[in-house]
Amino acid sequence: MRYDIQETEAKWQDRWEDERVFNVSEDPTRPKFYNVQMYPYPSGDLHMGHLRNYSYVDLLTRYKRMQGFNVLSPMGWDSFGLPAENAAIKTGVHPREFTETQIARMKTQLRRLGAVYDWDRELASHSPDYYRWDQWLFLELYDRGLAYKRNAPVNWCPVDQTVLANEQVVDGRCERCDSVVIKRDLDQWFFKITDYAQRLLDDLDHLDAWPDRVRTMQRNWIGRSEGCTFSMEVAGTDVSFDVYTTRPDTAFGMTFAVLAPEHPLVDDLIAGTEHETAARSYIDAANGLSEIDRLAEGDKTGVFTGRFAINPVNSSQVPIWIADYVLMGYGTGAIMAVPGQDQRDWDFATKYGIEIIRTVQPPDDFEGEAYLGDGPAINSEFLDGMQMADAKSTIIEWFEEKGLGKGTVNFRVRDWLISRQRYWGCPIPMITCPTDGLVPVPADQLPVIHPDVEDYAPGGRSPLAAVESFVNVECPVCGGPAKRETDTMDTFVDSSWYYLRYCDAQNSEAIFDPAKVDYWMEVDQYIGGVEHAVLHLLYARFITKVFHDMGMVEAKEPFRALFTQGMLVKDGAKMSKSKGNVVSPEEYYARYGADAIRLFELFIGPPTDDAVWSDNGVEGTSRFLDRVWRMATDQVGKIEERPASDADREVLAEAHRMVQKVTEDIDRFSFNTAVAHLMTFANTLQAALRDGLARETHTESIRLMLLLLSPMAPHLSHELWERLGHGSMLATEAWPRWDPELVARDVVTMVIQVNGKVRDRVDVPADIDAATAEAIALASERIAEWLGGGEIRKVIARPPNIVNIVVG
RNA sequence: GCCCGGGUGGCGAAAUCGGUAGACGCUGGGGGCUUAAACCCCCCUGUCCGAGAGGACGUGUGGGUUCAAAUCCCACCCCGGGCACCA
Numbered sequence: 039m040r041y042d043i044q045e046t047e048a049k050w051q052d053r054w055e056d057e058r059v060f061n062v063s064e065d066p067t068r069p070k071f072y073n074v075q076m077y078p079y080p081s082g083d084l085h086m087g088h089l090r091n092y093s094y095v096d097l098l099t100r101y102k103r104m105q106g107f108n109v110l111s112p113m114g115w116d117s118f119g120l121p122a123e124n125a126a127i128k129t130g131v132h133p134r135e136f137t138e139t140q141i142a143r144m145k146t147q148l149r150r151l152g153a154v155y156d157w158d159r160e161l162a163s164h165s166p167d168y169y170r171w172d173q174w175l176f177l178e179l180y181d182r183g184l185a186y187k188r189n190a191p192v193n194w195c196p197v198d199q200t201v202l203a204n205e206q207v208v209d210g211r212c213e214r215c216d217s218v219v220i221k222r223d224l225d226q227w228f229f230k231i232t233d234y235a236q237r238l239l240d241d242l243d244h245l246d247a248w249p250d251r252v253r254t255m256q257r258n259w260i261g262r263s264e265g266c267t268f269s270m271e272v273a274g275t276d277v278s279f280d281v282y283t284t285r286p287d288t289a290f291g292m293t294f295a296v297l298a299p300e301h302p303l304v305d306d307l308i309a310g311t312e313h314e315t316a317a318r319s320y321i322d323a324a325n326g327l328s329e330i331d332r333l334a335e336g337d338k339t340g341v342f343t344g345r346f347a348i349n350p351v352n353s354s355q356v357p358i359w360i361a362d363y364v365l366m367g368y369g370t371g372a373i374m375a376v377p378g379q380d381q382r383d384w385d386f387a388t389k390y391g392i393e394i395i396r397t398v399q400p401p402d403d404f405e406g407e408a409y410l411g412d413g414p415a416i417n418s419e420f421l422d423g424m425q426m427a428d429a430k431s432t433i434i435e436w437f438e439e440k441g442l443g444k445g446t447v448n449f450r451v452r453d454w455l456i457s458r459q460r461y462w463g464c465p466i467p468m469i470t471c472p473t474d475g476l477v478p479v480p481a482d483q484l485p486v487i488h489p490d491v492e493d494y495a496p497g498g499r500s501p502l503a504a505v506e507s508f509v510n511v512e513c514p515v516c517g518g519p520a521k522r523e524t525d526t527m528d529t530f531v532d533s534s535w536y537y538l539r540y541c542d543a544q545n546s547e548a549i550f551d552p553a554k555v556d557y558w559m560e561v562d563q564y565i566g567g568v569e570h571a572v573l574h575l576l577y578a579r580f581i582t583k584v585f586h587d588m589g590m591v592e593a594k595e596p597f598r599a600l601f602t603q604g605m606l607v608k609d610g611a612k613m614s615k616s617k618g619n620v621v622s623p624e625e626y627y628a629r630y631g632a633d634a635i636r637l638f639e640l641f642i643g644p645p646t647d648d649a650v651w652s653d654n655g656v657e658g659t660s661r662f663l664d665r666v667w668r669m670a671t672d673q674v675g676k677i678e679e680r681p682a683s684d685a686d687r688e689v690l691a692e693a694h695r696m697v698q699k700v701t702e703d704i705d706r707f708s709f710n711t712a713v714a715h716l717m718t719f720a721n722t723l724q725a726a727l728r729d730g731l732a733r734e735t736h737t738e739s740i741r742l743m744l745l746l747l748s749p750m751a752p753h754l755s756h757e758l759w760e761r762l763g764h765g766s767m768l769a770t771e772a773w774p775r776w777d778p779e780l781v782a783r784d785v786v787t788m789v790i791q792v793n794g795k796v797r798d799r800v801d802v803p804a805d806i807d808a809a810t811a812e813a814i815a816l817a818s819e820r821i822a823e824w825l826g827g828g829e830i831r832k833v834i835a836r837p838p839n840i841v842n843i844v845v846g
Numbered sequence: 847g848c849c850c851g852g853g854u855g856g857c858g859a860a861a862u863c864g865g866u867a868g869a870c871g872c873u874g875g876g877g878g879c880u881u882a883a884a885c886c887c888c889c890c891u892g893u894c895c896g897a898g899a900g901g902a903c904g905u906g907u908g909g910g911u912u913c914a915a916a917u918c919c920c921a922c923c924c925c926g927g928g929c930a931c932c933a
Contacts, residue, residue, distance in 0.1 A: 251850060251928080258849075258929055265933080283933060296933090338931075363931045373933045381847095382931055450932055571928085641871070643858060648926085650858065654872050662871085668886090702862080711860070714870035721870090728887085789866045794914045796866055834913050840865050844913050 040667035040754065043631035047753040051149050059769050060099065060154040062110050064557040071107035072558045073099050074537050074597075076566030076574065077114040080140040080162075081121065084147045085620035086639070086651055087606035087613035093639040093750075094603060094709065095565055096153040100749035101704055104773040110558055112540040113148070114161040115141050118169075118529045120198065120214065123462040126494045133462040133494070137164055151623075152632045152752050159543040163532035164462070170485030171539065171549040172531055173467040175581075177478050180468075184230045184584065185456075187468075187476065191300065191366075192455055194222040199496030200459040201226060203528060204452050205259075205573045221325070227466060227525070228453040231580045235260055235449040238579055247599035249646075252571045259572040261450025266434050267370065268443025270295060270347040272307065273355050279303050279347075282369030282448055285379060286437065287429035289351045290418040291397035292374040293387065296340065296359050299324040300366040304343075307358065313344040317360055324362040338363050338386045349374070350442045351433070352419070361386065369448055377408060384408040398426065454577065456528040461494050461501040463526030471513035471520035480514050486522070500524040533574055534581040537561055537596060556592045564597035567605070575600070601707060604648040613651065626656055633751035634660035640709040640750055662717055663754050666747070669724060670740045670758050685731040690780060692722050693739045697776040700746045709750075716746060745774045790815045791842040792824040808835040815841035 054060065064070075075095045084092075099111040115137075122133035122140075129136075141162060148155075161168050179185035193202040195212040201224060206213040231238075239260045242253045265284035272278060281295065297304055299321045308317040320341040340361030347358050356374075363382055364373050377387035378396040384407045387394050397418045400409040415421040420436075421429045437443035457466065465486045467479035479486055489508045491501045502508055502524040513520035535549075541558040542550040566574075578596050585591040606613045613620055626635050637659035643649040696719040703712035723739050740762070748755040748768045759768040783804050788811060790798040798820040802811065812835045815821060821843065828845040835841045 254850060255928060261929095261932065263932075281933085285933080361931095363933095365932070368932045375933085380933070382933075385931095448932080568927085638871095641858090647852090652858070652872070655858075658871050664885090706862075708862085710858090711862095711870080714860075717870055787866080791865085791914075794865095794912095799866070832913060834865095836865065840914085842865080842913050 040664055041757060044628070046757050047150075047152065047632050050753045050756050051152055053767070054152075054154050054769065055149075055157070057767070059767065060103070060109070060111065061156045061158055062108055064554060065108045066557070068106065068108040070558060070562075071102040071109045072560070072562045073102065073109060073111040074540070074561045074564050076564070076570065077116050077533065077536055078144070079116045079119060079121070080137060080144050081615070082140045082143060083615075083620075083622065084144060084151075085613055085615075085622060086626075086635075087620070089151060089623060089635060090606050090639040090642070090649070091565065091603050092148065092151055092153045093636045094601075094645060096151070096636075096752075097640065097704070097709065097749045098563060098565075099154060100752060100769060101773065103769065104745070104749070104771060106772065110159075110540070111155050112159040112161075112543070113155040113157065114159075114536055114540065115144075115163065116529065116533055116536075117141065117162045117164040118463045118526075118532055120460065120462070123460060123494055126462075132490065134164065137162075147623075150627060150632060151636065159540050161536060161539055161543050163464070163529065163536065166485045166487055167546070168536075168539065169464040169532065171535075172464040172527060173479070173484050173486060174481065174549055175535065176467055176527070176531075177481065178588065179229060179584065180478055182584075182588075184233065185227060186230065187225060187227050189223060189225045190228075190455075191221045192224050192226055193219045194224075195219055198460075199498055201455060201457060203455045203530070203573075205454075205576070224457075226455055226457040227468075227523075227527075228455050229531075229580075231454045231577070232449060232451060234580050234583055235262070235451050236447075237583060238451075238576065241579070241595055245595065245597075245600070248597075249568075249600065249602055252568065252575065252600060252602065255571040256576055259451060259576065263448050263450075265446060265448060266430075266437060266443055267446040268350060268437050270350065270374070272303075272358065273346040273348055275345075277303065277306065279372050280370040281372045281374045282446065283374055285376065285430070286433045286443075287415060287418075287421060287424075287426055288376045288379045288397045289349065289374060289433060290421070291376040291378045291395045292349050292351075292356055293377060293393045293395060294357045294359055294375045294383075295347045296361045296364045296373050296375050296386075297343075298364040298366040298371040299360055299362050301360075301371045303372075304360060307343045307345050311344045313342060317341050317343060320360060338382065338389060340386060340390065342390075350437075350440075357392070359386075359390075367452060368450065379408055379410060381408040381410070397421075454528075454580075456531055457525040458528055459498065459500045459525055460496060461488065461491060461526065463529060464532060465502065466523040466525055466527055468523040469511055469513060469520045470523070471516060471518060473518055474513055474515040474520075477513060477515050477520065483514075488526070500526060502526070530574055530577050534577040535585070537564075537578070538582075538585065538591065550590075552590050552592075555590070559591060559593040559596070560598040561596055563599050563601060565601045565603065568602040571602075601645070603645050604643075606642075606651055607648050608651040612648075621651055630656050630660040631753065633754045634663055637663065637713060637751050641713040643710055645707055645709055659713075662720065663751060665720055665724065666743060667754065667758065669720070669727065670744075670762065683731065683734075685726065686733070686735045687780075689723060689726050689731065689739060690735040691783075692719055693735070693742050694776040694780045695719075697742055697746065697774050698781055701773070701776070704749075713750065716743065716750075719743065742774050744768065745771060786838045788814070788838050789840045790818055790821055791840065792821060793844055794842060797821055797824045802838050804838050806837045808837050811835045811837040811841050815843060 099109055103109045117137045122137045125136050126133045163169060176185055193207050195202055195217055197215045197217040198212060202212060207219050210219055212219055239262055242256055245253060263284050265282055266286035267280050267282045269278045269280050308314045340359045343358045343360060345358045346355040349356055375383040377383040377394040379398055395417055397415055398409055399413045399416045412426045415424050415429045421432060434445045465488050467486045469477045469479060471477050488502055489505050491505055494501055509522050509524060511520055511522050538550055538555050542554040545551060582596040583594060586594050608619045611617045611619055623635060634656050638656045641659055642655060696715050699715040700712045744755045744759050756768045785801050786804050787799050788802045789796055798818045800814060812833050825845055830843060831846050832844040
């Protein structure tokens, strides 16, 4: 036993905190490093899966600090949200009380791991000190026209009884509870993220320290497409409608047009016609279906309106259909249908017997139906013979010259719906007055604090709506009776700016001091789960850009580097409370201590990959720590001084190679191999000590190991550092450097191949030249056997590593 | 369907630029220490052939490029993730 684990680990946890080792302030004389993990929802108990992430973050905090950076690593709580509210419904305990108990428990557990933060900057989104600035931000957005209320069909989760943002609907289901989402028409608040779509897209190109995967997901989510919007008249009427297409070059192949069932023109077109009854029942059926059911239908369905539209390129009349494969939410909610070049249109046309005209010549061997590829235009009058790109720009010019349409850009991303009909969130600071309409709550009346309620149960509207004393308020403009907004904000609003607040967390006068934010921002390393690739990470980028435009933040992007860690898996599933497969750290703390757990979490596999939990692993890293302890302590005072030998120098060289490899591996987030290099050196040192070698370099070897180990297994390395008589605290020591001369090898093993197969290995000087290497290879006795008198066709020498002799 | 990842021993994995495949750890086996056990220490642990020296094979499958391929190219299979009636 190396020491009393509980006692010693607690001792160092106290000292790091009491001596404020990781509390920092702005210091322009040192390079800064802002290290942030996605602040957690306070769900209560940390399991091994969580500890993996915290081990990474803490490693970086300590490592960067030793490298001389002014490191800010703060911690906070994403403490609004449904779990606390659902617990309140069940138990009657106020969500605040529930949440704060959970936070206290999680803090204790973070401390137990030895994770260090600047706790002076702790924040929690449910605290009025925090969410008053949510409200302030909301009003700033409102002033700038970036927050607006409108009646719109929205995603409604029937179980959680609230609306959801598009980003929170996954495969037509609620991201949180998995129930099928339905459409409802509601008056809701939106943030105008679409105004920032182009910048959010463009700046992805500069985020080269982000995983490509996340950038691709954001690109797809933003979904930019270039095309053309033009207007089509309805024959025999004075109405017209716009269509959007990415393939205006195929306009001559339009054989019908389609309106989404929700299209505002639909009513007018069918009213009083013989088609009205059929159309009406089709529309009603479509409206009653959830997005999932619409898709599940498989086959495309639609109904003819009896009307015709005039194709502006050739004045031909095409039938107007209503079909739910056209979505009201994208483009103009109406399309020109070109079955020859669009598979969906092809399917529809085939089913309903509509004419098909090809306007791009498919290759001779083409066997498909609709042809989407490039080729010369046909049946397209003045476009005939042009390739797609040419035809596209020519027809757009033509539309623009005639004033019939224009080139347009379309985005898939929609405005961010932030209203929620739930209690445990930040109240939206708006008032509706019968005289003055929508009126913002004056800034000096913030925060709008939500009152306690008796019933948290969701009933299709916010529980706050039942509290008359909250709802009824004087209009700030006219003083007359008015009503408060009772919806709360999406919790993703809270999390879209907390990393700015950390920079000045205790400011009671302003959301933050821009000077402090400019010192710390951008976040140098952001760490979290990939599940936020298009939710939080897109919202946070949007809000940062808004602050930039407000002149309050210099940075245009919040997170310079993003690291998305893998999940911990057990029994084939992600470790989580709901799956019932969590491994609780308690018994491991008792048996092995925090260091062995941390080291195993680092060692278990590549940090970006999912990893499988194994009980034996902690045993292994604990053994390694025991060995380090023994090597460091058993030999103290027993080492006889002797002159340095070649063996000593070689051990020291290995120690420096370890320093180099561990440093480089941490820098490239290869923590598992960094640990492996420490183990390899420990094996080398142990063998040398056993053989009575490496006496003189022993002290230096241990010193270097402890420095490297300190961000990974901080308790043991601090304790040893102190016991070995170093007067300083290890955490404040400088990260070691390696001596390149020592690291370089004089002699290396050269591989000799015959026809690409390894046949011999010889030690050669590292600076050997090609001719000598070749000569040595050809002189090898073992090689001679393999050459067997055959003709040597070629010798490839890559000194000092390899010589390949080709015989034939 | 489209777009990303990934597939290497009994297991987790390593191989950073095309140059010794399997570092490091786990598991398992053998031995030492011990009255005994635990701890600890030493040796072995990809498959096959061989007493051994050694040899053949081997990174999902099939081809290709190359003196040389886990790594590059083509086709395919499987697993994971994202997007998906987006006009």
